[in-house]
Structures are given as C-alpha cells and as structure tokens.
Amino acid sequence: MRLKNIIAAVGCALITSQAIAQKPENILAAAGSPPNPKVTVSWNRYYDYAGITDIVKKLAAAHPDLVKLESMGKSFQGKDLWVLTISDLKKGNADKKPAMYIDGNIHSNEIQGSEFAMYTAWYLVEMFNAGNKYVQELLADKTFYIAPTINPDARDNFFHKGNTANSPRSGMIPIDNDRDGLMNEDGFDDLDGDGHITTMRRKNPNGRYKVDPTDPRRMILVGQGEKGDYELLGQEGIDNDGDGFVNEDGEGAYDPNRDWGWNWQPNTIQGGAYKYPFSIPENRAVADFVMKHPNIAAGQSYHNNGGMILRGPGAIEDVETYNAQDIRVYDALGKKGEEMMPGYRYIVVYKDLYSVFGGELDWFYGGRGIYTFSNELWTDYLYYAKNVTDQRTPYDFDRDLLMKDAFVDWKTYNHPTYGEIEIGGFKKTFNRLHPGFLLESDAHRNMAFSVYHAYHTPKLRVDQIEVKDIGGGLKEVTAMVFNERIIPTHSSQDLKYNIEVPNIVSISGGTPIAAMIVTNKDLNITTEQKTDPANIKVSNIPGNGNVTVRWIVKGGSKYTINVESKKGGTASGTSN
Structure with missing residues (x-):
C-alpha cells in the first residue's frame, strides 16, 4: 500500500510539473535571448566546481551537434579542467575553423569569469537551437574553445571556506611563503563561521574611527583633534602560531598569472611567481591545449575587477613586441568594446596599471601571436549606471537595491587576544563580484564583445x-x-x-x-x-x-x- 502511495504521489508530481512547464505557445521571446532553452541555467548566482561540471555536461548532452566536452588536464588536486568546443560540428572540422579561446577564474577569488564563460557557451548553442541565423552562420564559420575555470581547486576554497572578497588569489599547491615551516597556513579565521571574513573593531574612547551617523554600518575616520569611539583591528583572525601577532602570516601563495612562459621573472623580481614558467599544472594544461590548436586566432581571459578591457604589454620591456600593425587591430576591437560595455575602459596593462611579468595575456600574444584581451569584470559604474567616487556608494547601493543583503551586521565576539570586540562588514560576494541581478546583464555584454572579437577572426x-x-x-x-x-x-x-x-x-x-x-x-x-x-x-x-x-x-x-x-x-x- 505504501509503494502504491509513493507511485501515485510521483505521478501527481509529474502531472503537476507538466501542467506548469513552459510551453512555446505561452512564451513571447524577449529580443536577443533564447526563449525556451534546452538547458535551463539561473545566471543570477555562482556555481562551484561540481555546479560547473553539471552545467557543461548538460550542455554537451543536450547539444551533441554543437558541443564537445573534454578535459584538457588535471588540477593540482586532480579535478578535470573542462573545455567546451562550441561549433556547428556538422559543418566542417571544428579544429580547422578560425577559433576563439576563452577562460576564466585563473585567480580563485575572481569567480564570475567562469559564469561569463559558461554563459557564452550556453547563449551560443541555445540561440543556434532557437533558429538565430547570425549565430548559426557564426558557428558554421568559427569555433569557440571555452574553459570555465582554470583554477578549480582554489575556486572551491573560495566558495566553501571563509574568505574575503580579495582572498585567496592563488591555487592550492602547498607553499611556505614566509618560511616558518607551515604550508599554506590561513592568515584569516572565520570567527563566526558564516563563510565571510569581515572586519574586527573594538570600542576605544580614543579611537580614530566613529560610526557614521547617517549609516550605522559604516565606520568613518574622525577629524583632526576629534576623538573617535572605535579602533579597527583588521580582518577576522586569531594568533595562529602563538607569536603574539594576528593575521601577520597571510596564506602562502603564488599567482597563477605570473607563471606563463613570456618575460617570466622569478619571485624575487615578480612577486607571486612559482618555480619556473609553466610549473603550475593548470597553466601547463592550458598551454598544451593552445599549442595543439593552431587555429586559435583570438583569446579572452576573464578577471575582476575595475571594468577594463586590457591588452598587453604587461611590462615596459615588451613595448616593442606590440608593434604598430597589431596595435591597430587591438584598437579597433578594444574601442568597440568600450561602446558595447558601458563603464569599461580599453587600456594597456603596464602603462595604465602596473607591471606584470609572466602573464597569460602576454604569452598568448607574444608566444603564440594570438590577439588576446583580459577583461576585468565589474565596475563601480554599474552601481547606479554613472561614474561614482563617493565611499558611501556601496552602502547606498546595498541598501537601495540589495535590501542590505551584502552586509554582515556588526555582532559582539569574545576574541582570545583582543577581548570583547565586534565583527561585521561586507560579504566576500560584494564589491568585486556582481550582485545577482547584474550578473547576467554584464555577462551578456562581455559575451557579445567576445563574439565580436571571434567574428573578426579571418574569413x-x-x-x-x-x-x-x-x-x-x-x-x-x-x-x-x-x-x-x-x-x-x-x-x-x-x-x-x-x-x-x-x-x-x-x-x-x-x-x-x-x-x-x-x-x-x-x-x-x-x-x-x-x-x-x-x-x-x-x-x-x-x-x-x-x-x-x-x-x-x-x-x-x-x-x-x-x-x-x-x-x-x-x-x-x-x-x-
């Protein structure tokens, strides 16, 4: 009798599901979007490695004539480095067509690059399936190689452990960065176990900070001769090694974007460099894949943040490498990108930011002759669709548009070193990462720029x-x-x-x-x-x-x- 009840309940659930399922006749397609995709993905959230794996496998299963899924290697911890080949596989060999390579998440805290890369794959195949002639012609001519995450170990660390918006950047190879005998010791500790490393403050009648009278979440510096109410003690953490200092030993780290075989410099010159070029297994796998695919004519690596369309050179030593003929091509593409992505600026790494030796961007161009950009995702312009400089803006935006969901309210905590303190502040998912409602919008604009770039590979x-x-x-x-x-x-x-x-x-x-x-x-x-x-x-x-x-x-x-x-x-x- 119990089994019959279960079967009946399942049957009712199926009938209900079918009754509320979206049917083509019930849908009015919004311009530029797939109306009834085979693979439904919510683009207002972030996915860990298991979530990414699920999405890419579903895309390959649902679109066998457009998608090929393979692993181009293994991460340090043994995860498959997935790469999607997107092309009309019925019309020519995908590896013989001019190709665009896209990856994301080389830095573990720069996670939205993975969603932007997957959105590109999803959008292309679902629009093809919806009968969009532009996309159908594009995939008849071109191929996209899309690697959602090339740092999956550290991505999962960012997702499932306490971190700030800025940490960690590295991969997960054990390193004793400060030579104290401990490998990858955590400088931060998630004191309240909420997954977010926020700020510690302590009441102090002679402190230099006070609570903003217009917004109790915000701390502001007091004026000259004025006494504050609080002192700031830095980010959540304790004295892990008993030396009397808190958070002085950051997590031992290297930078995967300092490991590439073009103008590589050792750690003494370029902080974050590992042992030798391509000593990081994930980067080695990408390089091997690119070398095996000489049809790659264009590249995009997604980072965050700042709203920038970056081209090389990464260092002044390479100024002569980027010659006038190639710069004209970069300029034509990059300036179009500024039009397509409001708030984004087309700039040169070494001239407008800082020097980068051994960067992926320069290896793709310098070592392989591939016209490559690195988009720094998220810009303050997106807060209110205008240029803003006021330090209150993130707080206002959180209040006005996110219902204060991006802030962890201040709470009391008994610290083993500092005594009674308070902890609170913005979550790790804010400031560098897109809020959910802006994630798909900016993903679409960046996707469109990459498609424009791919479109202009040779025909x-x-x-x-x-x-x-x-x-x-x-x-x-x-x-x-x-x-x-x-x-x-x-x-x-x-x-x-x-x-x-x-x-x-x-x-x-x-x-x-x-x-x-x-x-x-x-x-x-x-x-x-x-x-x-x-x-x-x-x-x-x-x-x-x-x-x-x-x-x-x-x-x-x-x-x-x-x-x-x-x-x-x-x-x-x-x-x-």
Missing part, C-alpha cells in the same frame, strides 16, 4: 579567378584571396618569429609549372616561388585585405583554387 574567400590562354598549351591562372575581417591570418608577432606555418594556396585542374605572388597587378610585378608550384606559400593575408596569386598551368580548362590557413580556415573557388 577567407577566393574569387576574381582569371584564366588567360598564353599559347603552347599553357594557361595563366590568376586568383585573388580576400580576408573579409579585421584580424589577419598571421599577426605581426607571428610573422616576426615564424610562429605558425604560412597559408597554402593550391590549384587543381591542370599541371602547374610555375607559381608566383602578384605584388602589383597593374604593373605585372610578381615574385616567383621556384619550388612546389602547386602550393603557393603566402606568409599573410591581411585583415580587410587580399593577396593575388598566379600560376602557369599546362592542360585543363577549369581550375579550382583552395586555401588552407591555420588561423584563417579554408576557402575555395572555381573558374568559369
């Missing part, structure tokens, strides 16, 4: 094929290869160091006996390729530009021209 076409009979059974075949997009097949950095092989333009339909590149068609100036005339090696097809090639061919009357480019994909054309 080649062959036309203007001219066939001229020159006598003696010979034909002169001339063809023009166009690149319709901003990004060339080879960046100047690529050409400087011969990073990638040249483009190959080949002919079939006859026997080529001579081949040349036409440098001036009007004046009939050419440069002959004296070997292998069937396959002309073209070093570069510029953005929004073209290259003209010519053969002298014996036999045949109809000729097919094929182009193969590692970063530009393939194209073909046939003479009339």
Whole structure:
C-alpha cells in the first residue's frame, strides 16, 4: 500500500510539473535571448566546481551537434579542467575553423569569469537551437574553445571556506611563503563561521574611527583633534602560531598569472611567481591545449575587477613586441568594446596599471601571436549606471537595491587576544563580484564583445579567378584571396618569429609549372616561388585585405583554387 502511495504521489508530481512547464505557445521571446532553452541555467548566482561540471555536461548532452566536452588536464588536486568546443560540428572540422579561446577564474577569488564563460557557451548553442541565423552562420564559420575555470581547486576554497572578497588569489599547491615551516597556513579565521571574513573593531574612547551617523554600518575616520569611539583591528583572525601577532602570516601563495612562459621573472623580481614558467599544472594544461590548436586566432581571459578591457604589454620591456600593425587591430576591437560595455575602459596593462611579468595575456600574444584581451569584470559604474567616487556608494547601493543583503551586521565576539570586540562588514560576494541581478546583464555584454572579437577572426574567400590562354598549351591562372575581417591570418608577432606555418594556396585542374605572388597587378610585378608550384606559400593575408596569386598551368580548362590557413580556415573557388 505504501509503494502504491509513493507511485501515485510521483505521478501527481509529474502531472503537476507538466501542467506548469513552459510551453512555446505561452512564451513571447524577449529580443536577443533564447526563449525556451534546452538547458535551463539561473545566471543570477555562482556555481562551484561540481555546479560547473553539471552545467557543461548538460550542455554537451543536450547539444551533441554543437558541443564537445573534454578535459584538457588535471588540477593540482586532480579535478578535470573542462573545455567546451562550441561549433556547428556538422559543418566542417571544428579544429580547422578560425577559433576563439576563452577562460576564466585563473585567480580563485575572481569567480564570475567562469559564469561569463559558461554563459557564452550556453547563449551560443541555445540561440543556434532557437533558429538565430547570425549565430548559426557564426558557428558554421568559427569555433569557440571555452574553459570555465582554470583554477578549480582554489575556486572551491573560495566558495566553501571563509574568505574575503580579495582572498585567496592563488591555487592550492602547498607553499611556505614566509618560511616558518607551515604550508599554506590561513592568515584569516572565520570567527563566526558564516563563510565571510569581515572586519574586527573594538570600542576605544580614543579611537580614530566613529560610526557614521547617517549609516550605522559604516565606520568613518574622525577629524583632526576629534576623538573617535572605535579602533579597527583588521580582518577576522586569531594568533595562529602563538607569536603574539594576528593575521601577520597571510596564506602562502603564488599567482597563477605570473607563471606563463613570456618575460617570466622569478619571485624575487615578480612577486607571486612559482618555480619556473609553466610549473603550475593548470597553466601547463592550458598551454598544451593552445599549442595543439593552431587555429586559435583570438583569446579572452576573464578577471575582476575595475571594468577594463586590457591588452598587453604587461611590462615596459615588451613595448616593442606590440608593434604598430597589431596595435591597430587591438584598437579597433578594444574601442568597440568600450561602446558595447558601458563603464569599461580599453587600456594597456603596464602603462595604465602596473607591471606584470609572466602573464597569460602576454604569452598568448607574444608566444603564440594570438590577439588576446583580459577583461576585468565589474565596475563601480554599474552601481547606479554613472561614474561614482563617493565611499558611501556601496552602502547606498546595498541598501537601495540589495535590501542590505551584502552586509554582515556588526555582532559582539569574545576574541582570545583582543577581548570583547565586534565583527561585521561586507560579504566576500560584494564589491568585486556582481550582485545577482547584474550578473547576467554584464555577462551578456562581455559575451557579445567576445563574439565580436571571434567574428573578426579571418574569413577567407577566393574569387576574381582569371584564366588567360598564353599559347603552347599553357594557361595563366590568376586568383585573388580576400580576408573579409579585421584580424589577419598571421599577426605581426607571428610573422616576426615564424610562429605558425604560412597559408597554402593550391590549384587543381591542370599541371602547374610555375607559381608566383602578384605584388602589383597593374604593373605585372610578381615574385616567383621556384619550388612546389602547386602550393603557393603566402606568409599573410591581411585583415580587410587580399593577396593575388598566379600560376602557369599546362592542360585543363577549369581550375579550382583552395586555401588552407591555420588561423584563417579554408576557402575555395572555381573558374568559369
């Protein structure tokens, strides 16, 4: 009888679920959004590693013709480093199409990069499924490689342990940073066990701080000669090692964004560097993946915060690396990004921020010739959609729009060193991280910028094929290869160091006996390729530009021209 009741209850639940399920006829699609996605994801929250794994597996299962899921390696603690291949898998080999690589969460507290990366994958496949022709054409031509988190161990640490908005940045490899014999000792302690490391304050009639009379949550510095009511004791913590000091030993840490094999410097010069370039397993896995995918022409790494679209160089020593031709490409893309993302600024790392040696951004460009940005997600502009500098603004925003959910109210705590104190302050999920209602909005704008970047990877076409009979059974075949997009097949950095092989333009339909590149068609100036005339090696097809090639061919009357480019994909054309 009990089993029957259970079955009946399950049946009722299924009927109820079906009754309230969204049906296409009940939905009016909002412009620019998938109306009835196969995979439903709430984009107003954050997901730990298990949550990310669940989402990417569901995307791959629901969209087998658009999504391939694989692990590109293991984290230090053995977690799979998931990477999604997003493309129309029915239309060409995804690894032969011009590609965009996206990752997030290289720093463990910069977590929204993972949601932004996953949103990009989700949006593309669900809009494709909804019949959006722009996305369908995009995925027919392009491939996206999307790695939601490349620091999953430390991500879970940030989620499930007490942390501030600023800690930790590192991965989870044990390090004795201060050489006291303890590995990765926690400098902070979550005194009240709420998962957030907030601020400690103690009453003091001669303190330098007082409670803001307009907002009791906020502490303000008193004026000259004025006595305060409190002293601030720093962030939550105790004397872990019995030396009489609290929080003086921060968690031993390295910085995963100082580990890349371009202009790498040791820890004595670049704080946070580990043993040697690519000594961190997660970074090594990313580098191996990129090396195996020479079709990657564009890159995006999501960080936080400050509302910035960053390009290299990371240090002044690399100013000459970023030459004028490539900077023009960066400028065209970056300035468009400023239009698409209100409050975001397109800037140069070393000039507008600080020096970074061994950064991912510079390795992608300097080492692989890939046009790469690093978007610093979240900007104060998003508080009230205007530029703000007032220190009260975060408190006002929390009160006005978040119903004071971002602040842990002050409470009394008996500290083993300081006696009776109070602890309180903003949660770790505020200031650097998007509130829920802004998460999807900013994810969409950043996604759109990455799609714009990917759209402008090379798109080649062959036309203007001219066939001229020159006598003696010979034909002169001339063809023009166009690149319709901003990004060339080879960046100047690529050409400087011969990073990638040249483009190959080949002919079939006859026997080529001579081949040349036409440098001036009007004046009939050419440069002959004296070997292998069937396959002309073209070093570069510029953005929004073209290259003209010519053969002298014996036999045949109809000729097919094929182009193969590692970063530009393939194209073909046939003479009339």
